[in-house]
Amino acid sequence: xxxxxxxxxxxxxGIGKAIALELAREGWDVAIHFGRDRxxxxxxxxxxxxxxxxxxxxELEKPNEASSLWEKAAKDGPIHAIVNNAGVYMPxxxxxxxxxxxxxxxxxxxxxxxxxxxxxxxxAARAFAKSGGGRILNVCSRVGFRGEAGAALxxxxxxxxxxxxxxxxxxxxxxxxxxxxxxxxxVETAMAREGMETRLESILKDIPLGRMAKPQDCxxxxxxxxxxxxxxLSGVVIDINGASYFH
Numbered sequence: 001x002x003x004x005x006x007x008x009x010x011x012x013x014g015i016g017k018a019i020a021l022e023l024a025r026e027g028w029d030v031a032i033h034f035g036r037d038r039x040x041x042x043x044x045x046x047x048x049x050x051x052x053x054x055x056x057x058x059e060l061e062k063p064n065e066a067s068s069l070w071e072k073a074a075k076d077g078p079i080h081a082i083v084n085n086a087g088v089y090m091p092x093x094x095x096x097x098x099x100x101x102x103x104x105x106x107x108x109x110x111x112x113x114x115x116x117x118x119x120x121x122x123x124a125a126r127a128f129a130k131s132g133g134g135r136i137l138n139v140c141s142r143v144g145f146r147g148e149a150g151a152a153l154x155x156x157x158x159x160x161x162x163x164x165x166x167x168x169x170x171x172x173x174x175x176x177x178x179x180x181x182x183x184x185x186x187v188e189t190a191m192a193r194e195g196m197e198t199r200l201e202s203i204l205k206d207i208p209l210g211r212m213a214k215p216q217d218c219x220x221x222x223x224x225x226x227x228x229x230x231x232x233l234s235g236v237v238i239d240i241n242g243a244s245y246f247h
Contacts, residue, residue, distance in 0.1 A: 005053050006226065007073050009033040009060070009120070010086030012041040014189035015139060018215030019083055019222045020044060024051035026223050031073055033086065035059055053077065060086055060116040061108045070123040081135040081226050082124045084117035084161075091150040106153055113157035118164060125168065125177050133176030135226050138165050139218070140237055142185040145247045158183075162237055169235030178234040180225040185241030187213040209242035 006023055010016035011032030021044075024030045031054035034041035038057065045052050054076045058069040073079060092105045121136055128134025143151050144158030162181055169179040186203055204210060221238050224230055239245065 004080040005029040005031060005077055006081040006083065007031045007033065007079050008083040008085055010035070012037055012044050015184065015187060015215045015218045016083070016085035017044050018219035019085060021047055022216070022219035022223045023226065024048050026227065029053035031056065031076070033058055033069055035086065061111040066116040066119040067123070070120060074127065078131065079124065079127065081137070082120060083137045083139065083222060084120055085139040086112060086116065087139065088112045089154050092153055093150065094152060109153045109157050113154070114160050117161055121164065121168060125172055128177045129172070129175040136177065136179045137222055137225055138179070138181045140165070140181045140183040142183050142239065142241045142245055144183060146245050165237060166235045173234055180230070180233065181237035182218055182221050182225070183237050183239050183241070184213055184218050185244050187215060187218060189215060207242040207244045211242065213240050213242065
């Protein structure tokens with residue numbers, strides 16, 4: 001495993017950082033992508049220690065940034081797996097939002113949550129097929145399966161990512177390219193902090209295990225899926241939601 005390199009998007013904080021550190025502990029050489037928070041990325045780099053294998057800035061809501069990110073990361077060495085974790089969540093009131101608010105939300109949500117991962121899946125798959133195989137892990141969401149108020153556009157982006165994961169798992173299996181997903185519910189991250197502060201009691205009532213997920217819960221599942229222990233799996237999307245939803 002020591003010779004294998006993984007690229008984690010959004011790897012400077014939250015779920016992405018937890019995944020990056022867990023994969024480093026499992027013996028992967030880890031490259032991270034970050035958006036704008038260079039200080040957070042530098043802190044993650046320090047924590048990765050000798051397993052650090054590159055740091056790349058890219059604003060994935062912008063056209064061609066996914067392509068540039070892949071090119072820069074691949075130039076620094078072979079990539080054997082990619083974790084598409086970077087994402088945005090911007091609540092939208094369907095009836096009250098202005099047209100301008102709707103269009104801005106739609107454009108950024110789809111660009112970051114679906115368009116960029118889709119393109120990175122394409123770049124990675126072509127490289128992996130040529131090198132004999134590889135693994136792609138997409139960080140999806142519970143709302144990709146279950147509708148939630150205020151999250152219509154976010155739900156659409158994650159549902160699309162889930163189904164791309166499944167479709168490509170079938171198509172790319174002969175090339176030894178495996179695809180996986182994890183679908184967290186509420187997780188204790190900065191992205192969820194507003195909801196946690198304003199309606200924590202109601203959130204916890206909806207989770208039979210009685211607590212939110214920690215980023216490390218997501219990282220443990222991700223590490224398993226990218227390991228040789230999951231060698232016969234592909235197209236699997238693991239729910240991480242404390243028994244709050246089944247499908």
